[in-house]
Amino acid sequence: MGDTHDDMKPKRIVFVTVGTTSFDALVKAVDNTEVKRELFGRGYTHLLIQMGRGSYIPSKSSGEDGCLAVDYFTFSSTIADNLRSASLVISHAGSGSIFETLRLRKPLIVVVNEDLMDNHQSELAEELADRKHLFCASPQTLLHTITSMSLERLIPYHPGDAKPVAKLINQFLGFPDD
Amino acid sequence: MLAMEKGINCFFSASASNVYIYFITIAIALVVIRVSYVIYRSSKPLHTTSPQPLSTLIVLGSGGHTAEMLNLLSVLHTDSFTPRLYIAAATDNMSLQKARLFESSVIDKTGVLENAQFMQIYRSREVGQSYLTSIGTTLMAIAHALWLMIKFRPQVILCNGPGTCLPLCVIAFFFKVLGIRWSSTFYVESIARVRRLSLTGLLLYELHMADKFFVQWPQLQRKYPRAHYVGCLM
Numbered sequence: 001m002g003d004t005h006d007d008m009k010p011k012r013i014v015f016v017t018v019g020t021t022s023f024d025a026l027v028k029a030v031d032n033t034e035v036k037r038e039l040f041g042r043g044y045t046h047l048l049i050q051m052g053r054g055s056y057i058p059s060k061s062s063g064e065d066g067c068l069a070v071d072y073f074t075f076s077s078t079i080a081d082n083l084r085s086a087s088l089v090i091s092h093a094g095s096g097s098i099f100e101t102l103r104l105r106k107p108l109i110v111v112v113n114e115d116l117m118d119n120h121q122s123e124l125a126e127e128l129a130d131r132k133h134l135f136c137a138s139p140q141t142l143l144h145t146i147t148s149m150s151l152e153r154l155i156p157y158h159p160g161d162a163k164p165v166a167k168l169i170n171q172f173l174g175f176p177d178d
Numbered sequence: 179m180l181a182m183e184k185g186i187n188c189f190f191s192a193s194a195s196n197v198y199i200y201f202i203t204i205a206i207a208l209v210v211i212r213v214s215y216v217i218y219r220s221s222k223p224l225h226t227t228s229p230q231p232l233s234t235l236i237v238l239g240s241g242g243h244t245a246e247m248l249n250l251l252s253v254l255h256t257d258s259f260t261p262r263l264y265i266a267a268a269t270d271n272m273s274l275q276k277a278r279l280f281e282s283s284v285i286d287k288t289g290v291l292e293n294a295q296f297m298q299i300y301r302s303r304e305v306g307q308s309y310l311t312s313i314g315t316t317l318m319a320i321a322h323a324l325w326l327m328i329k330f331r332p333q334v335i336l337c338n339g340p341g342t343c344l345p346l347c348v349i350a351f352f353f354k355v356l357g358i359r360w361s362s363t364f365y366v367e368s369i370a371r372v373r374r375l376s377l378t379g380l381l382l383y384e385l386h387m388a389d390k391f392f393v394q395w396p397q398l399q400r401k402y403p404r405a406h407y408v409g410c411l412m
Contacts, residue, residue, distance in 0.1 A: 020241075094241065094242060095241075095242035095245075095368070095369055095370045095412065096241055096242045096245055099242075099245075099369075099412040120370060120371060120374065120376070121370060123370065123371065123372040123373050123374070124369065124370045124371075124372055126372075127372045127395065159410075159412060160394075160409050160410030160411055160412055161249070161253065161411070162246075162249045162250040162252070162253045162408075162411045163253050164408040164409055165250055165364075165366060165392050165408045165411065166250065166253045166254050168390060168392070168406060168408070169254070169336075169364055169390070170254075170255075170258075171223065172223045172224065172362065172364075172389070172390055173223075173224050173226070173229060173232065173258075173334065173362060174223065174224050174225060174226035174227070174229045175229050175255065175258045
């Protein structure tokens with residue numbers, strides 16, 4: 001009876017991405033028992049981690065015993081499919097994956113890597129969090145962010161475009177603008 | 179007699195050094211005037227009545243930088259910016275691949291084979307490289323950049339950081355000062371820069387080496403009034 005109930009339960013994936021380098025603190029943070037319990041409690045069924053060059057290996061789980069199924073991989077040529085199939089994305093603060101996720105209108109938690117020397121990346125995540133397009137956390141505050149977040153409060157991001165720049169460049173060079 | 183000779187020597191060396199100082203002063207003044215003129219003229223539109231296509235150098239910065247640049251290219255009329263030379267760092271394999279993909283979409287649209295070239299450039303310093311060897315690699319990188327610039331002599335430079343574009347912009351500025359080639363440099367600060375400019379952006383802004391300097395967040399425009407706020411590219 002319980003099994004059939006599990007099969008009926010829709011697959012809801014949390015996708016974690018660290019980008020092209022390594023971010024062990026993030027992988028460790030999502031591999032935390034309490035974080036996984038909280039995610040499962042919120043109705044997520046799977047946790048898929050793109051762990052990059054990191055050395056911390058998360059513990060795999062098939063998710064049969066009433067908890068989150070956990071799987072991981074190092075790199076993939078494109079994470080577009082992973083993002084598309086995800087119900088929640090937890091990402092490093094690189095602008096590429098932030099905007100790719102926002103364009104797909106997926107709920108996003110950006111985790112800032114505090115170990116980076118030149119930590120300008122937090123600027124973007126904080127600004128977009130102020131504008132309510134995403135949640136911003138650090139590896140230490142991730143659990144708190146997940147327990148306190150309400151996804152319905154997020155405002156969809158409207159992608160910008162380069163037309164204003166193109167217009168100014170054309171004007172400057174004397175090219176016709178339309 | 180001896181004293182007199184000494185006096186004459188003194189007189190000659192004094193007047194010679196005066197002449198040197200005179201010429202050096204004039205030379206410095208001329209350079210300052212020329213540089214000021216180039217900076218003043220660069221900030222003004224080109225005012226061409228029937229604009230011809232302009233040879234364009236596009237510097238791809240990897241990752242998010244490349245994505246933003248290709249977004250910009252997709253809304254420009256590529257036939258006005260012809261021929262195009264794409265440059266990426268030698269360690270960055272993805273960017274030129276993405277540029278080739280973009281160029282093939284341009285060919286699909288117009289049906290003609292556009293004039294596009296793709297090249298990699300040495301970087302002055304890789305992450306973790308020692309400072310001693312980086313002196314040599316920096317010289318290599320500058321020589322390589324100079325060679326590319328002499329060969330292509332672009333009229334338009336589009337760049338958005340990070341450091342790869344810096345030597346190219348500096349060389350372009352010297353070409354303008356020396357009258358070798360007039361070019362217009364456009365710099366778009368990355369969307370990731372919300373409160374502070376990147377080092378490359380700051381240098382190009384402060385040294386007046388970008389003819390137009392764009393930022394994607396209003397906070398930055400308030401801090402750097404010569405920048406143009408253009409909203410988010412992504």
